[in-house]
Amino acid sequence: xxxxxxxxxxxQVEQGATILQAAEKIxxxxxxxxxxxxxxxxxxxxxxVVEVEGARSLMTACCIxxxxxxxxxxxxxxxxxxxxxxxxxxxxxxxxxCLTCEQAGRCTLQDLCYQYDMEETSYDGKRKSxxxxxxxxxxxxxxxxxxxxxxxxxxxxQVQNTDALxxxxxxxxxxxxxxxxxxxxxxxxxxxxxCVSVCPVGALMPKRREKYRYWEVDKVQTTxxxxxxxxxxxxxxxxxxIMEVLPVKGHCNEGLLCVKGRFSFxxxxxxxxxxxxxxxxxxxxxxxxxxxxxxxxxxxxxxVKDHDGPDAVAAFSSARGLTEDNYLMTKMMRAVxxxxxxxxxxRL
Amino acid sequence: xxxxxxxxxxxxxxxxxxxxxxxxxxxxxxxxKRAVKAGKKLIVADPRxxxxxxxxxxxxxxxxxxxxxxxxxxxxxxLEEGLEDKAYIQNTTEGFDELKKVxxxxxxxxxxxxxxxxxxxxxxxxxxYGEAGTAxxxxxxxxxxxxxxxxxxxxxxxxxxxxxxxxxxxxxxxxLRGQNNVQGACDMGALPNVFTGYQPVTNEAIVKKFEDAWGxxxxxxxxxxxxxxxxxxxxxxxxxxYVFGENPMISDPDxxxxxxxxxxxFVVVQDLFLTETAELADVVLPAAAYAEKDGTFVNTERRVxxxxxxxxxxxxAKPDWVIFMEIMNRLxxxxxxxxxxxxxxxxxxxxxxxxxxxxxxxxxxxxxxxCPTEEHPGTPILHIGKPARGAGLFKAIEFVESEExxxxxxxxxxxxxxxxxxxxxxxxxxKTEGINKIAPESYIEMNPELAxxxxxxxxxxxxxxxxxxEVQIKAKVTDRVEENVLFIPFHWSxxxxxxxNGEVFDQFSKIPGLKVxxxxxxxxx
Ligand code: SF4
Ligand code: SF4
Ligand code: SF4
Ligand code: FES
Numbered sequence: 001x002x003x004x005x006x007x008x009x010x011x012q013v014e015q016g017a018t019i020l021q022a023a024e025k026i027x028x029x030x031x032x033x034x035x036x037x038x039x040x041x042x043x044x045x046x047x048x049v050v051e052v053e054g055a056r057s058l059m060t061a062c063c064i065x066x067x068x069x070x071x072x073x074x075x076x077x078x079x080x081x082x083x084x085x086x087x088x089x090x091x092x093x094x095x096x097x098c099l100t101c102e103q104a105g106r107c108t109l110q111d112l113c114y115q116y117d118m119e120e121t122s123y124d125g126k127r128k129s130x131x132x133x134x135x136x137x138x139x140x141x142x143x144x145x146x147x148x149x150x151x152x153x154x155x156x157x158q159v160q161n162t163d164a165l166x167x168x169x170x171x172x173x174x175x176x177x178x179x180x181x182x183x184x185x186x187x188x189x190x191x192x193x194x195c196v197s198v199c200p201v202g203a204l205m206p207k208r209r210e211k212y213r214y215w216e217v218d219k220v221q222t223t224x225x226x227x228x229x230x231x232x233x234x235x236x237x238x239x240x241x242i243m244e245v246l247p248v249k250g251h252c253n254e255g256l257l258c259v260k261g262r263f264s265f266x267x268x269x270x271x272x273x274x275x276x277x278x279x280x281x282x283x284x285x286x287x288x289x290x291x292x293x294x295x296x297x298x299x300x301x302x303x304v305k306d307h308d309g310p311d312a313v314a315a316f317s318s319a320r321g322l323t324e325d326n327y328l329m330t331k332m333m334r335a336v337x338x339x340x341x342x343x344x345x346x347r348l
Numbered sequence: 349x350x351x352x353x354x355x356x357x358x359x360x361x362x363x364x365x366x367x368x369x370x371x372x373x374x375x376x377x378x379x380x381k382r383a384v385k386a387g388k389k390l391i392v393a394d395p396r397x398x399x400x401x402x403x404x405x406x407x408x409x410x411x412x413x414x415x416x417x418x419x420x421x422x423x424x425x426x427l428e429e430g431l432e433d434k435a436y437i438q439n440t441t442e443g444f445d446e447l448k449k450v451x452x453x454x455x456x457x458x459x460x461x462x463x464x465x466x467x468x469x470x471x472x473x474x475x476x477y478g479e480a481g482t483a484x485x486x487x488x489x490x491x492x493x494x495x496x497x498x499x500x501x502x503x504x505x506x507x508x509x510x511x512x513x514x515x516x517x518x519x520x521x522x523x524l525r526g527q528n529n530v531q532g533a534c535d536m537g538a539l540p541n542v543f544t545g546y547q548p549v550t551n552e553a554i555v556k557k558f559e560d561a562w563g564x565x566x567x568x569x570x571x572x573x574x575x576x577x578x579x580x581x582x583x584x585x586x587x588x589x590y591v592f593g594e595n596p597m598i599s600d601p602d603x604x605x606x607x608x609x610x611x612x613x614f615v616v617v618q619d620l621f622l623t624e625t626a627e628l629a630d631v632v633l634p635a636a637a638y639a640e641k642d643g644t645f646v647n648t649e650r651r652v653x654x655x656x657x658x659x660x661x662x663x664x665a666k667p668d669w670v671i672f673m674e675i676m677n678r679l680x681x682x683x684x685x686x687x688x689x690x691x692x693x694x695x696x697x698x699x700x701x702x703x704x705x706x707x708x709x710x711x712x713x714x715x716x717x718x719c720p721t722e723e724h725p726g727t728p729i730l731h732i733g734k735p736a737r738g739a740g741l742f743k744a745i746e747f748v749e750s751e752e753x754x755x756x757x758x759x760x761x762x763x764x765x766x767x768x769x770x771x772x773x774x775x776x777x778x779k780t781e782g783i784n785k786i787a788p789e790s791y792i793e794m795n796p797e798l799a800x801x802x803x804x805x806x807x808x809x810x811x812x813x814x815x816x817x818e819v820q821i822k823a824k825v826t827d828r829v830e831e832n833v834l835f836i837p838f839h840w841s842x843x844x845x846x847x848x849n850g851e852v853f854d855q856f857s858k859i860p861g862l863k864v865x866x867x868x869x870x871x872x873x
Contacts (some may be wrong), residue, residue: 051349056373083435084836101551115531124824132380135609135869136548137782137785137786138784139784148665152504155834158382158861159378159382160378161378161381161382161385162378184356187456188371190374190768191769191782191786192374192378200672201673207782218658220639220656220657220658221350221654221656222471222638222639222654222655222656222658223528223638223644223645223647223653223654223655224528224647225526225528225638225639225655225776226527226528226771226776226777227372227373227374227378227526227527227528228373228524228525228526228527228528228529228531228647228648229353229373229374229375229647229648230528230645230646230647230648230649230651230653230714231375232653233354235639235658235659237658237659239661240659240660242639242658242659245730245768250653250713250714251352251353251354251651251713251714252352252353252354252375252376252647252649252651252714253375254375254379256375256378258374258375258479258688258768259374259768259769259783260374260769260771260777260783263780263782263783264771264776264777264779264780265639265780265784266779266780266781267620267621267637267776267777267778267779267780268637268639268640269658269659270391270779272485272619272620272621272622272779273620273634273662273663273665274619274621274622274626274632274633274634274635274662274663275633275662275664275665276634276663276664277631277633277634277664278622278629278632279631279632280629280630280631280844285627285629285632288872290664290666290674293631294634294674294675294678296631297616297631297675298678298679299674300588300614301632301679302679302849304588304614305585307587308585308587310567311567311569311585311586312585312586312587312588313586313587313588313589314571314572314577314580314581314586314589314590315589315590315591315592316574316577316587316589316590316591316592316594316596317533317536317538317592317594318529318533318538318592318593318594318668319527319528319529319533319538319594320527320529320593320638320772321529321533321592321593321643321644322529322532322638322641322642322643322644322655322667322668322669322688323529323532323533323535323536323643323646323652323692323695324643324644324669324688324691324692324695325593325643325667325668325669325672326529326532326536326538326590327536327537327544327669327691327694327695328668328669328672328673328676328685328691329536329592329668329669329672330536330537330538330543330544331562331671331672331676332675332676332685333571333590334537334543334549334558334562334565334566334567335558335562335564335676335681336564336675336676336679336680336681337679338565338567339547339567339571340540340541340569340570340571341540341571341572341573341577341586342537342538342539342540343538343540343571343572343573343574343577344530344533344538344539344574344594345527345574345594345596
């Protein structure tokens with residue numbers, strides 16, 4: 001175990017833990033742009049710098065391991081100055097359109113500029129200009145907003161393991177692209193949106209179905225309803241409608257989702273949803289009340305039972321329904337109708 | 349799964365068979381690819397050159413329906429080269445001698461012809477699996493949806509036991525469950541022969557237990573499977589069918605028979621949409637979607653996880669369990685539940701594996717069953733120490749060629765599966781515009797050589813015929829499949845299940861043989 005002091009507080013961590021992890025442990029927040037515990041450490045943005053007593057320069061908290069007896073300051077004058085300089089440089093090449101930027105409210109750059117009182121850049125010079133890549137069905141890539149933190153590239157190459165994205169060109173021209181610059185739609189991208197979820201700014205954005213602000217939505221954690229992986233996710237809800245789905249770090253998904261879980265939620269609020277019971281009358285399905293529908297069903301069950309016995313009723317339960325739904329379905333069949341004729345499509 | 353999702357990535361060697369993981373379980377696919385990049389070994393056996401094949405140390409592009417032969421051959425090599433775990437076999441298993449006798453004739457050379465792969469590759473695969481410190485097996489519908497599916501799974505267990513890879517971290521035989529809550533539905537006894545927690549309906553003491561819990565007399569006669577039900581309707585033995593959240597018109601094999609049955613019986617359908625099946629129903633009930641209700645799903649690693657209500661259901665739609673409760677009440681069974689949690693509390697009482705799980709515990713994270721008490725942490729890895737049934741029983745199994753094949757009129761092999769962008773019968777994914785743009789329609793994959801012979805070009809509409817039906821469908825020319833093998837995704841009504849066989853089942857699991865169908869293909873004149 002290693003003992004160190006951060007902003008005057010003692011903390012004990014395991015060998016190998018970074019300064020950032022040590023700070024997290026006692027609730028001290030150090031800002032990051034490029035860090036993600038699922039990536040190999042790369043330390044490219046330097047916004048996480050901290051002052052370590054006795055060290056000659058500031059250190060990146062996300063990759064430097066904590067060592068015994070370390071004394072760390074996370075918001076010293078030198079640290080704040082360094083962070084402001086980094087923000088200044090980023091702003092020199094970032095469109096300040098937070099008024100309309102869809103990432104507003106979930107943007108690390110916006111948050112840090114607010115925290116460190118950065119209103120504008122002190123630099124004047126050439127600005128990047130790129131055409132927005134809108135070719136993917138579910139998200140857009142706007143390189144004029146990119147801060148080159150590399151998260152999307154590492155997400156795609158180290159975690160999602162699709163290798164669709166990479167750094168392209170050098171120096172001022174550096175930007176995020178696809179290996180042959182053929183555009184995202186033509187790349188190997190599988191539209192999982194995992195790069196989009198980790199982009200700290202508004203460079204990678206989901207294509208929205210309608211307008212919402214991140215501060216307007218309620219978040220509800222739930223389990224994906226598609227495949228058996230059972231990814232954990234958060235539904236962002238506004239006006240009784242799902243606006244977006246974001247991944248949550250669950251046991252099984254490590255904060256990943258696939259295209260279905262992340263982007264295919266329109267069915268929930270689709271106009272074709274059934275809203276009332278239907279009963280077939282004169283050969284056609286017609287709207288009815290619940291009472292009418294229940295009467296028809298209950299009478300039919302009784303009739304079949306009386307006439308042919310309970311085993312003349314059968315049911316298919318659902319591998320998509322809740323555990324609780326399935327339980328009451330089987331209880332209805334077994335305890336109330338009196339037959340074991342219940343199955344579901346586990347086999348199909 | 350015997351082991352957890354996190355655990356299978358720790359194996360030294362992974363053997364993936366009959367699972368197109370990156371498309372059907374994409375997030376697990378991503379994790380497995382990461383494991384391979386980090387140096388884990390990978391064996392892939394599949395009739396199609398799926399994405400995982402690119403990452404494999406050995407890829408066996410086997411002929412559909414020949415898995416049993418392949419597994420036997422791998423065991424043959426393992427025994428031949430002395431790679432078996434003798435202590436494990438001695439201490440924890442039974443039936444080894446017979447197994448040994450049976451696999452003797454499955455030499456790599458003999459099986460190479462059956463599977464249409466290279467004998468040397470079979471040897472390589474067997475060594476990679478047999479020599480590994482820990483080796484895991486991951487499989488899916490490509491193994492189970494065969495007339496010999498259960499037997500094929502048994503041969504996988506044999507393979508794992510032979511090398512001492514059961515009941516330990518990084519080992520196991522791990523089926524990936526297709527739908528989000530197949531595991532939960534099975535756990536709840538949505539199967540004709542068991543109550544919740546796999547408690548047999550034929551066991552007197554169990555029946556008594558449920559009679560006490562539910563306060564009624566119960567039947568101890570096993571019920572009908574889906575496929576038997578369809579037949580029973582045709583034969584007038586079943587008069588009424590209640591379909592909850594399924595769309596057998598598309599998902600079941602042999603669509604024609606299913607349609608006939610649905611038209612004949614009195615059918616109630618409870619779903620989100622007016623599906624192809626609902627259109628044939630006598631009564632249709634509007635159900636709430638997952639985002640509109642509280643409850644749980646159980647994932648492929650047996651982890652029970654919370655589902656939480658985020659929005660209100662549209663119109664008068666209700667959570668499914670509420671509908672069942674109200675019908676029960678109207679049939680004179682008085683029990684009422686005020687919420688899903690109360691239903692779950694009852695589940696805990698009658699299901700030993702769930703006894704220790706509560707919504708309160710699930711609030712922060714999911715729990716893998718068996719979880720017998722509130723103090724129990726759950727069981728991410730099954731059979732630690734020894735198999736659940738005491739001694740692990742080897743079941744020696746001979747390979748039998750599918751009867752579907754060998755008909756000169758239908759000389760080609762059709763296999764089916766899912767694709768990344770669509771899900772099941774598309775009643776959910778089909779409502780997302782972007783998804784439909786990427787995956788708009790059904791197609792058939794065929795090898796360039798076959799296409800050339802038949803004068804078919806990529807994108808041509810072709811006629812596909814089997815003994816059961818005929819579809820017209822767009823050709824996708826690709827060398828993902830071998831010359832005599834074709835593939836249709838099963839998401840579309842104009843697709844695979846018109847052609848597949850709904851009559852011949854696996855004798856144990858009653859799964860129809862969906863993965864092997866004899867067909868013929870012609871260019872549309
Ligand atoms: S969406 Fe997924 S596959 Fe596509 S670039 Fe992003 S991380 Fe890679
Ligand atoms: S697109 Fe976003 S995640 Fe990718 S490098 Fe730029 S800022 Fe970072
Ligand atoms: S997000 Fe994708 S991988 Fe995860 S549970 Fe949903 S469908 Fe499966
Ligand atoms: S967060 Fe530490 S260097 Fe970027």
